[in-house]
Amino acid sequence: MAQQHLEPTESVSGHVGPSPALGSARAAGTPTGDALAGYLRSQATEFLRALRQHRESGGAAAGAEDPVDAARALRRSVRRISASLHTFRPLLDAEWSESLRPELAWLSGTLGMEHAYESRLERLLLALQRLSGAVFPVQGAGSATHPAAAPDRGNLTVGAAKAGALLDRQLTLARTRSHSTALQALGSSRFHAVADSIAVLASEVPLTKTAVTTDLHPLATAAQERLEDAATALPLVTAGHPYNAEALVHGLSPDPSPHPQDAPWHQVRLLLRLHRYAREVLCGSDPPVDLRLLTAGQALDRHRDASEAAAAAAAAARTPRIAPATAYALGVLHADQRHEVEAARFAFQQCWQKQAVST
Amino acid sequence: MAQQHLEPTESVSGHVGPSPALGSARAAGTPTGDALAGYLRSQATEFLRALRQHRESGGAAAGAEDPVDAARALRRSVRRISASLHTFRPLLDAEWSESLRPELAWLSGTLGMEHAYESRLERLLLALQRLSGAVFPVQGAGSATHPAAAPDRGNLTVGAAKAGALLDRQLTLARTRSHSTALQALGSSRFHAVADSIAVLASEVPLTKTAVTTDLHPLATAAQERLEDAATALPLVTAGHPYNAEALVHGLSPDPSPHPQDAPWHQVRLLLRLHRYAREVLCGSDPPVDLRLLTAGQALDRHRDASEAAAAAAAAARTPRIAPATAYALGVLHADQRHEVEAARFAFQQCWQKQAVST
Numbered sequence: 208m209a210q211q212h213l214e215p216t217e218s219v220s221g222h223v224g225p226s227p228a229l230g231s232a233r234a235a236g237t238p239t240g241d242a243l244a245g246y247l248r249s250q251a252t253e254f255l256r257a258l259r260q261h262r263e264s265g266g267a268a269a270g271a272e273d274p275v276d277a278a279r280a281l282r283r284s285v286r287r288i289s290a291s292l293h294t295f296r297p298l299l300d301a302e303w304s305e306s307l308r309p310e311l312a313w314l315s316g317t318l319g320m321e322h323a324y325e326s327r328l329e330r331l332l333l334a335l336q337r338l339s340g341a342v343f344p345v346q347g348a349g350s351a352t353h354p355a356a357a358p359d360r361g362n363l364t365v366g367a368a369k370a371g372a373l374l375d376r377q378l379t380l381a382r383t384r385s386h387s388t389a390l391q392a393l394g395s396s397r398f399h400a401v402a403d404s405i406a407v408l409a410s411e412v413p414l415t416k417t418a419v420t421t422d423l424h425p426l427a428t429a430a431q432e433r434l435e436d437a438a439t440a441l442p443l444v445t446a447g448h449p450y451n452a453e454a455l456v457h458g459l460s461p462d463p464s465p466h467p468q469d470a471p472w473h474q475v476r477l478l479l480r481l482h483r484y485a486r487e488v489l490c491g492s493d494p495p496v497d498l499r500l501l502t503a504g505q506a507l508d509r510h511r512d513a514s515e516a517a518a519a520a521a522a523a524a525r526t527p528r529i530a531p532a533t534a535y536a537l538g539v540l541h542a543d544q545r546h547e548v549e550a551a552r553f554a555f556q557q558c559w560q561k562q563a564v565s566t
Numbered sequence: 567m568a569q570q571h572l573e574p575t576e577s578v579s580g581h582v583g584p585s586p587a588l589g590s591a592r593a594a595g596t597p598t599g600d601a602l603a604g605y606l607r608s609q610a611t612e613f614l615r616a617l618r619q620h621r622e623s624g625g626a627a628a629g630a631e632d633p634v635d636a637a638r639a640l641r642r643s644v645r646r647i648s649a650s651l652h653t654f655r656p657l658l659d660a661e662w663s664e665s666l667r668p669e670l671a672w673l674s675g676t677l678g679m680e681h682a683y684e685s686r687l688e689r690l691l692l693a694l695q696r697l698s699g700a701v702f703p704v705q706g707a708g709s710a711t712h713p714a715a716a717p718d719r720g721n722l723t724v725g726a727a728k729a730g731a732l733l734d735r736q737l738t739l740a741r742t743r744s745h746s747t748a749l750q751a752l753g754s755s756r757f758h759a760v761a762d763s764i765a766v767l768a769s770e771v772p773l774t775k776t777a778v779t780t781d782l783h784p785l786a787t788a789a790q791e792r793l794e795d796a797a798t799a800l801p802l803v804t805a806g807h808p809y810n811a812e813a814l815v816h817g818l819s820p821d822p823s824p825h826p827q828d829a830p831w832h833q834v835r836l837l838l839r840l841h842r843y844a845r846e847v848l849c850g851s852d853p854p855v856d857l858r859l860l861t862a863g864q865a866l867d868r869h870r871d872a873s874e875a876a877a878a879a880a881a882a883a884r885t886p887r888i889a890p891a892t893a894y895a896l897g898v899l900h901a902d903q904r905h906e907v908e909a910a911r912f913a914f915q916q917c918w919q920k921q922a923v924s925t
Binding site: 340 | 725726811818819883888889891892893894896897899900906908909912
């Protein structure tokens with residue numbers, strides 16, 4: 208089933224025949240479980256370094272930027288370890304792998320929330336500025352990033368200004384809570400157990416007996432095929448017609464999650480990330496840049512961000528006792544972000560339809 | 567100035583050199599003031615026929631469809647007479663022409679309002695249905711056109727349903743008033759004076775002395791050049807980039823008419839109509855179909871309709887004491903229609919950039 212949608216040209220050429228880039232890699236030996244172990248060790252080392260950096264910077268207390276960078280580096284290595292455990296599962300000790308993966312997912316999710324709320328608020332306030340021709344001062348914790356914000360330029364719509372203030376209040380609160388949750392998580396025994404596992408991983412990767420001599424390509428190719436299949440199953444013909452108005456369909460439905468249409472795109476985003484990390488395992492941590500993958504990934508990130516921002520605007524509109532003008536502005540904002548969702552799908556379709564470039 | 571933006575290929579080829587279609591027309595003689603007089607006489611005759619039909623059908627009293635058709639036929643001939651007076655002004659008695667044109671504009675505007683409100687309501691309710699996945703029963707005079715509407719399918723959003731009911735109330739009221747205004751206008755002495763002028767026109771067209779032998783092509787070409795110039799001045803590069811998000815810019819601005827960006831497009835729509843009617847004068851009332859003109863005209867009609875529908879949704883949102891959910895739905899609806907405005911510009915750009923086809 209994974210094969211049926213695949214054209215030979217869509218495979219990474221190194222897997223179906225020699226290509227200059229992977230040819231030379233092969234000359235030095237086909238990547239095997241050894242390469243996987245090396246990759247996992249280096250990601251585990253990255254994790255431990257980021258953790259040390261995070262502790263030295265004292266969490267959020269001192270040095271505004273350091274803990275943010277450290278948290279990002281932690282997430283970065285956790286995502287890669289987790290993805291490798293998934294893609295190369297048969298080459299790793301099953302019990303160890305199965306027990307670690309949910310813990311990594313929990314950690315990645317917990318550490319990512321604060322940043323997600325911050326960027327969501329920024330996206331929504333920028334959209335409100337574009338829609339109203341006004342600059343909104345951010346009241347919450349993000350105010351440091353908006354130093355040029357004018358308090359009132361005389362042309363603020365009451366509704367847009369109130370909508371901005373409401374979103375700022377709600378998303379800043381959510382962000383602050385996420386920050387506390389992340390700090391608590393980093394001090395928990397659950398986290399210490401994960402960190403201990405990763406510390407062991409930095410020196411000793413629990414490969415299966417045959418893994419050291421097993422070619423990594425088939426498992427990496429399978430990851431790529433899952434991506435290609437899922438992307439092929441997307442409604443790309445519709446997405447390729449500009450202004451198809453699909454993203455806003457049922458935007459006023461009373462269903463609390465009215466956009467199940469987004470899920471397959473989110474799934475392709477995750478599969479694309481798995482494919483990208485599998486390439487890192489095969490080609491070393493600095494693989495040749497694949498512009499198509501990069502652009503497709505950016506389009507899917509934008510799709511996810513706009514989808515979640517639209518949901519946040521809709522959720523804010525359900526706040527009791529808001530003024531009609533506020534609700535109106537949130538409606539415009541919601542539709543604007545769903546429009547962005549549609550634009551991101553179009554951008555993905557445009558770059559994905561291009562012939563896959565050999566990497 | 568009219569010349570500077572024109573490529574030779576963009577002119578109607580009959581004017582810069584012989585083409586098969588106009589070549590044969592020339593064999594039978596270049597169209598002169600005689601052709602103009604014939605066109606005006608036939609349009610005046612159409613007007614008188616439609617007026618008689620309207621009176622026989624007894625206005626709105628008997629026969630639901632007839633007065634609508636008759637009013638449409640009245641508007642159709644009034645628009646064409648008015649356009650010809652404008653485009654071929656130098657060939658017509660100036661005093662007569664200058665006194666008749668504002669009267670025709672008044673009549674055309676007055677007769678068109680009812681239909682405009684009706685189609686605006688229909689557009690907005692269809693959009694609400696698409697956005698909410700529900701069918702809205704129309705309460706007002708338009709209910710006969712929605713026989714299949716279910717009263718409640720259980721999945722109506724309260725906000726969308728209330729927004730639909732509010733728009734229905736407001737636009738049906740406006741439509742009913744327009745209907746009365748049109749009926750009053752048709753019974754007024756002002757109208758009788760216009761009708762008398764048109765009755766004279768049906769037999770005797772006040773051409774200037776030299777008009778009978780004057781070639782119509784230069785004035786028709788000037789009308790085409792005004793269209794080409796105005797279309798060239800549109801922001802077509804931006805319009806050609808899908809999802810440029812231009813149409814919703816300043817959509818939340820407190821300015822009561824926040825979309826001056828629409829005006830040049832409306833102007834091109836009018837110029838395109840003048841060009842189309844001038845072609846009718848030259849080629850007879852049934853000129854060869856120019857698909858590019860047809861498609862461009864449809865895109866500009868859609869642009870105008872969506873622009874006015876978006877304004878109606880925004881105006882409804884300013885109704886005092888509406889529920890926040892209603893205002894939210896109207897905000898989504900407004901943005902949806904502005905999205906349609908942008909889509910119409912894209913469609914216009916796509917067809918306009920195609921090489922002009924000889925007609």
